[in-house]
Amino acid sequence: MDNRFVKGLLRDNPLLCLALGVCPALAVTTYAVNGLALGVITCCVLVCATLVSCLLGKVSSEKGQLALYMMVSAAFAAVADLIVKANFPELSAALGIFVPLTAVSSLVLSRAAFAVDNTPGEAVADVLGMGIGYLCAMTVVGVVRELLAHGSVFGAAILPGGIPSIALPAGGFLVLGVLMGVFKAIVGKKDEEEDAQA
Amino acid sequence: MSNSITFRGGVHPLHGVHEGKAATCGQAVIDYTAETVTIQMGMHLGAPSTPTVQVGDHVKLGQQIADPVGFLGLPVHASVSGEVIAVGPVQTILNPAAMAVTIKNDFKDEWVDGLEPLGDVETAPVEKIIPAIKNAGICGMGGASFPTHVKFAVKEGQYCDTIVLNGAECETHLTCDHRLMLEQSKRIVDGLRAAMRALDVKKGIIAIEDNKPDAIEAMRRAAAGREGVEVMPLMTKYPQGGEKQLIQVVTGREVPTKKLPLDVHVIVLNVGTAKAIADAVIEGKPVISRVTTVTGHVNRPSNLRVRIGTMADDLIAACGGISIPEDQVGKIVMGGAMTGFPFPNTTHIPLAKGNNGVVVYSEAEAVDYEEDPCIRCGRCVEACPIGLNPFKLKYFCDAGDMKRAGEWCVMDCVVCGSCSYICPAHRRLTASFKAMKDKIAAEARKGKG
Amino acid sequence: MKLHLTPAPHVHSPQTTRALMGNVLLALAPCAVAGVVIFGAPALVLMAVSVLSAVAGEACWQRLTGQKVRVNDLSAAVTGLILGMNLSPRAPWWLAVVGGLFAVVLVKGLFGGLGDNFLNPALAARAFLLVSWPRYLTTWAAPLAADAVSGATPLANPSGYTLGQLFLGNIPGSIGEVCKAAVLVGFVILLCTKTITWHIPVSLTLSTLVFCGLLGYNPIAAVLSGGVLFASVFMATDYVTCPMSTKGQLVYGVGAGLLIALIRKFGLYPEGVTFAILLMNVATPLIDRYTKRRVYGYEKEAKA
Amino acid sequence: MNILLFMIGCVFTHNIVFDRLLGVGDAGKDRRVEVAAVYGLAVCAVMTLTAVCAWAADSLLLTPMKLDFLRVPAFTLIAILISLLGQVCLGKVKPAWLEQLEGCALPVAANVAVLGVALMNAEAGYSFAYALLNGLCSGAGFLLAVVLMAGVREKLEFSRIPAPFKGMPITLISAGLIALAFIGFKGMA
The missing domain is CATH 3.40.50.11540 (NADH-ubiquinone oxidoreductase 51kDa subunit)
Structure with a gap:
């Protein structure tokens, strides 16, 4: 039960190893705070959507299955969007449309599909592992990118200057790509074949 | 002009x-007749012929010593008159044990009768x-x-x-x-x-x-x-x-x-x-001799008219031997520099009908280059007379990808060597294509067989 | 008797990767000398730093990833020198180091070293520096001779300089690009040593001439100002990132010329050459795919 | 004139993949250039139709009735329906293309960019023309991005990329370098 959880964190980290939910990670992580916030939101939407779709159980056709997940996660994404707009207006301005876009995030859809095939206990552990793993990954990327771009971490200035172009989309791509490579090197994974069966 | x-x-x-x-x-051209000749049975493209003489027989010049085998078969004739001293496998340029007839020359050169x-x-x-x-x-x-x-x-x-x-x-x-x-x-x-x-x-x-x-x-x-x-x-x-x-x-x-x-x-x-x-x-005379160029680091580079089956060391001796010390000899090649076959550590190799030259290279000229990475300069693409894409084909051959090598027309490669010659990174392109062509041909034969 | 058994062919053309890169360095020499003559010592320091950082970066990366250190094929030195010549003489030294490392490690090393990258390392590094620190790369030092402290480049006020000045290069600009005469000398050297073919430089310069003319610039001044000539001779002809066939190279040149004119006319950055050639580098795999040659004995092109 | 600038902007300057960072995961998948072109076209079509229907649903239904928090589920539903519709008619018109999409067009609806464009139109309050153009040009931009990345991936097929960087990391770095080149279009629109 727990190795599933640990797996989600390290070996099969959704963002850095399985490359799920890459779009928001690129756009939002210019500041560590935003990265963390969207990580939390995505984690909540993921957990709720997966639990609900787990309860709803199997639907006949495979296409219908995917459509159902999308609707469920869309609903939760809308709810999350409302909550964020109500309580943290400046965060919602910063994250922009990426909060509602968690509806179609590949992370949410793939975990929901995975959850239905397994026992609820297994599904919960996996989802929690994945959710927390994604959250940590987003924060790490946010920290690194903010450090490189603005020389500060969570707002606290550390380095004098910074490489402004890292804040641009091009910089985001490069930082995330290099981080994924380095992470894979550290975790000792050869390449994507091994992820296939995760 | x-x-x-x-x-x-x-x-x-x-x-x-x-x-x-x-x-x-x-x-x-200088005429030269060696002491003994070793005539291979498989000098032509096709099944080797079967010898019809035994050790000890006396043969005349131009006498048939082997019968053709199969559609592509050819008769083989004695290129000297004399006594057959051996019928058995010998080391040739490509085949370590090829059937051949060795005849000791009696220098009478008396033609067999029955020529028409x-x-x-x-x-x-x-x-x-x-x-x-x-x-x-x-x-x-x-x-x-x-x-x-x-x-x-x-x-x-x-x-x-x-x-x-x-x-x-x-x-x-x-x-x-x-x-x-x-x-x-x-x-x-x-x-x-x-x-x-x-x-x-x-x-x-x-x-x-x-x-x-x-x-x-x-x-x-x-x-x-x-x-x-x-x-x-x-x-x-x-x-x-x-x-x-x-x-x-x-x-x-x-x-x-x-x-x-x-x-x-x-x-x-x-x-x-x-x-x-x-x-x-x-x-009405059969093929008993041919002109061969012996050049490179030999004392007297020249063209020799020699009998089919003359040994390479006799050829080199006829040109005054190798002009550089033996440890400095890098490579000896049967044929020209672009398509010739390297000698395997011995010069005791018989000459076949299709061998047109023996060239001796020094150590400096025969450097074993190490393959550097391809810099995609496009010189091999420009050099290929058939219009293939050697640098891409090399990747497929290295990866053993026969399907895509076939799609990119590796079978049309004439193995001329231009791409390997021109490649600044010393990549062995021609050798890879030759190996892949043999592999695909073998696969096709196995499939058909 | 010990004989080598290596397969045919047994002779090899004298041109090796190292010799080709040596030719490029030789062709760059006139521009480097001109840059130092015009801008003095800081130009020399910058070029040296960027070459060193590129070479050191490549050596460390190759040792780090356990490859054989291939720095002696001079490709890192060429990248470093070209990058150094793209900077303005007043740029700080660390800019050259960051650019050198970015070029050699991120654009080339991560993709597998020489021959595996799809963007020209020096050009990508220049774009990265231009985007990160625009002020270093767009405020120009005046040449030693003139007194104007930071006069605008010919791109900023095209009418400010006579064609003669533009050609000889005592105008503000980056180290290697200013003296067009030196670039032409380099071009001739590269052609004579058969290192490059005329297709890309000529097609790029002509298409820039035509499209800038169409968009209302004085064509000659447009070509002589900014880095068009230098880039078309040294950066666009980088083997790894330009198309293989001559037909593809002509398409590449014309496309780059068009983009240069568009970016100069409508774009934010005055100097369109860097991004134009980078965009054509990105399109090169597609150009290669659709300019394949007919194989002997076939009616139409081989399947892509 | 500014319509033309807006269009150029959507395709090049604010390219959906390299600047607005939507649909990166789907653009980066390993496919041959032909398959990439077909996938790009499919996404472009679905994106345009979705943008139009979303605009209609939003301005006629949701905003007047203050239900704009239902935008996300509504647009997702629209995207699903359109992609199913698209799959049916594609099956009739060009079945060969359908195989290249692995027989199911639904993943196209799951593409982040499709929903992203619809939401962008709604939040920016674009008129019908701009919403349509945004959908169409962003779709064209996505097609351009997917084909370019497929071309680059094919060129890198035999590159000696270090093992941990194979697959998605090197794709992201390539996309980053392409995005660096696309910055050249900045200021055009």
């Missing part, structure tokens, strides 16, 4: 030093020419060693309207064809006429690269007045002598993929083969 049309791609190996031919192209000369080529009975060619054991002397009578076998529905004599000799170091054209020009034109009459062909073109002006002159004089024979000078560029490139430049036609020259109504013959045809028709 030179023909301005040329084929796409191609390279100019050793262009600065007259393609490595300066040492031997000016000297006349057909007289002058213009009057010889047409239907007898091709059987005479087969009985003389003639195969391509340019290096391919394809049995000539099979090349002349024109199936119904096919026809041939042009015979091209390949006097291009674009390979480096080799000057045997050049000397042959200077000294035997009339005999070569006779051979061409014999072939033209045998196949009822109206046009015969002798193609010679323009780095051999004296040969062009000599052949023009010999061809003057002969019906339908003309000489065409060509631009000097390797691999002009390749069958496909020669047909493209001389006749403007392109051999479709997986087809033979006969499908575009052309037959290509080497000048040496034409001379052998003339000997067979006029004097």
Whole structure:
């Protein structure tokens, strides 16, 4: 039960190893705070959507299955969007449309599909592992990118200057790509074949 | 003077030093007969012949010592008169244990009786020419060693309207064809006429690269007045002598993929083969000798007319031995620098009908380059005369991807060596394509077999 | 007797990767000398620093990833020198170091080293520096001779300089690009040593001439100002990132010229050359796919 | 004139993949150039139709009735329906293309860019023309991005990329370098 959880964190980290939910990670992580916030939101939407779709159980056709997940996660994404707009207006301005876009995030859809095939206990552990793993990954990327771009971490200035172009989309791509490579090197994974069966 | 049309791609190996031919192209051919000769049974493309003599038999010059086997089979003849001292496998350039007959020369050179000369080529009975060619054991002397009578076998529905004599000799170091054209020009034109009459062909073109002006002159004089024979000078560029490139430049036609020259109504013959045809028709003599260039680091580089089966160490000895100390010898190659086969640590190798040269390289010239990464400079793509994409094919061959190598036409590669020659990163392109072609051919045979 | 058994062919053309890169360095020499003559010592320091950082970066990366250190094929030195010549003489030294490392490690090393990258390392590094620190790369030092402290480049006020000045190069600009005469000398060197073919430089310069003319610039001044000539001779002809066939190279040149004109006319950055060539580098795999040659013995092109 | 600038902007300057960072995961998948072109076209078509329907649903239904928090589920539903519709008619018109999409067009609806464009139109309050153009040009931009990345991935097929960087990391770095080149279009629109 727990190795599933640990797996989600390290070996099969959704963002850095399985490359799920890459779009928001690129756009939002210019500041560590935003990265963390969207990580939390995505984690909540993921957990709720997966639990609900787990309860709803199997639907006949495979296409219908995917459509159902999308609707469920869309609903939760809308709810999350409302909550964020109500309580943290400046965060919602910063994250922009990426909060509602968690509806179609590949992370949410793939975990929901995975959850239905397994026992609820297994599904919960996996989802929690994945959710927390994604959250940590987003924060790490946010920290690194903010450090490189603005020389500060969570707002606290550390380095004098910074490489402004890292804040641009091009910089985001490069930082995330290099981080994924380095992470894979550290975790000792050869390449994507091994992820296939995760 | 030179023909301005040329084929796409191609390279100019050793262009600065007259393609490595300066040492031997000016000297006349020297006759040399060795003590013993080792005549291989598998000198031609096709199943090796079966020997019909035992140790101890006495054979006369030109006596048949092996019977042909299979459709591509050719009879093999004794190239000296003397006593058979061994019949067994010997180390040859490509095959560590090839069946061969070793004969000790008694220097009497007495011809076997029963030869049937057909007289002058213009009057010889047409239907007898091709059987005479087969009985003389003639195969391509340019290096391919394809049995000539099979090349002349024109199936119904096919026809041939042009015979091209390949006097291009674009390979480096080799000057045997050049000397042959200077000294035997009339005999070569006779051979061409014999072939033209045998196949009822109206046009015969002798193609010679323009780095051999004296040969062009000599052949023009010999061809003057002969019906339908003309000489065409060509631009000097390797691999002009390749069958496909020669047909493209001389006749403007392109051999479709997986087809033979006969499908575009052309037959290509080497000048040496034409001379052998003339000997067979006029004097009824089989192929017993050929001219071979021995050059590189030998004391007296020269062209030798030697009997088929002479040992390479005898050839080198006849040219005054190797001129540099033995440990400095890097490589000895049978043939030219672009398509020759390296000697395997010994010079005790017999000469076959298709071997046109022995070249000795020093250690400096024979460096084993280490393959650097490809810098995608496109030189190999420019150099390939067939228009392939060598750098991409090399990746497929290295990855063993036969499907995509086939899709990118590796089977059309003529293994001329231009891409490996020009590659700045010393990548072994040609060797990979040759290996992949053999693999795909073996796969196809296994599939069919 | 010990004989090598390596397969045919047994001779090799004298041009090796190292020799080719040596030719490029030789061709760059006139521009480097001109840059130092015009801008003095800081130009020399910058070029040296960027070459060193590129070479050191490549050596460390190759040792780090356990490859054989191939720095002696001079490709890193060429990248470093070209990058150094793209900077303005007043740029700080660390800019050259960051650019050098970015070029050699991120653009080339991560993709597998020489021959595996799809963007020209020096050009990508220049774009990265231009985007990160625009002020270093767009405020120009005046040449030693002139007194104007930071005059605008010919791109900023095209009418400010006579064609003669533009050609000889005592105008503000980056180190290697200013003296067009030196670039032409380099071009001739590269052509004579058969390192490059004329297709890309000529097609790029002509298409820039035409398209800038169409968009209302004085064509000659447009070509002579900014880095068009330098880039078309040294950066656009980088083997690894330009198309293989001559047909593809012509398309590449014309496309780059068009983009240069568009970016100069409508774009934010005055100097369109960097991004134009980078965009054509990105399109090169597609150009290569659709300019394949007909194989002997086939009617139409081989399947892509 | 500014319509033309807006269009150029959507395709090049604010390219949906390289600048607005939507649909990166789907653009980066390993496919041959032909398959990439077909996938790009499919996404472009679905994106345009979705943008139009979303605009209609939003301005006629949701905003007047203050239900704009239902935008996300509504637009997702629209995207699903359109992609199913697209799959049916694609099956009739060009079945060969359908195989290249692995027989199911639904993943196209799951593409982040499709929903992203619809939401962008709604939040920016674009008129019908701009919403349509935004959908169409962003789709064209996505097609351009997918084809370019497929071309680059094919060129890198035999590159000696270090093992941990194979797959998605090197794709992201390539996309980053392409995005660096696309910055050249900045200021055009």
